[in-house]
Structure formats: C-alpha cells, structure tokens
Amino acid sequence: MLPNTYPVPGPQLAHSLAPTPMPVRDADRDDITDRLSRIEGQIRGLKRMVEEDRYCGDILDQIHSVQQALKSVGRAITRNHLETCVTDAIRSGDEQAAQESYDEIIGLLEKEL
16 A cells, blocks of 8 residues: 555545544544533433333434534535545645545435435
C-alpha cells in the first residue's frame, strides 16, 4: 500500500486507493466527542432500563432520544466532511476526484433516506 493512503471500503469510489482522509477539525472535535460521550451514557442507561424491566414506552422514548442525538452528530460530521474533504477534492481541479466526492456524498445521503 502506498504511504498516506488507505483502502476504500465498498464500491462507492471507482479506484482502490483514496487520499489520506482529513480529520475532524479541531474546533469540532471536542464538541463531537462530548456529544458521543453523552450518547454513550444514554446507551448505558438504556441497557440498565431493560435490565430493570422498565416500562416499554419509557425505553422507546429513550431510544428516540439516542437516535436524534446520533443524527445530530452525523450532521456535524457530514458538514465537516463537506467543508474539508469534499471541498478540497472539488478545488483540486481533479475532475475524477470531484466526481468521486459527489458520488460518495450522494451514496451517504441515500442511506439516510
């Protein structure tokens, strides 16, 4: 494998190697990790609720809260990806990289629908 590259999982990109991914921006990392820590606590709470035979409606409410929190984190990471990786691919002038970025985003959005 070439340095600074990683294998791309799945067929969403046409070539087998993609550029090194950009990390989540420092400004967003702390917020996202804090959110994920809260979600982790919610999951532990859900497990405890099931173990304690709590009312199903309460468990379902908590599941809904976790799902919404995960969607919020997903939106933050999607925004980061669009503003960094995708923007860089488009600005690079490499039409293939830009097209692959478009295809990747469309594929990710289709998973949401």
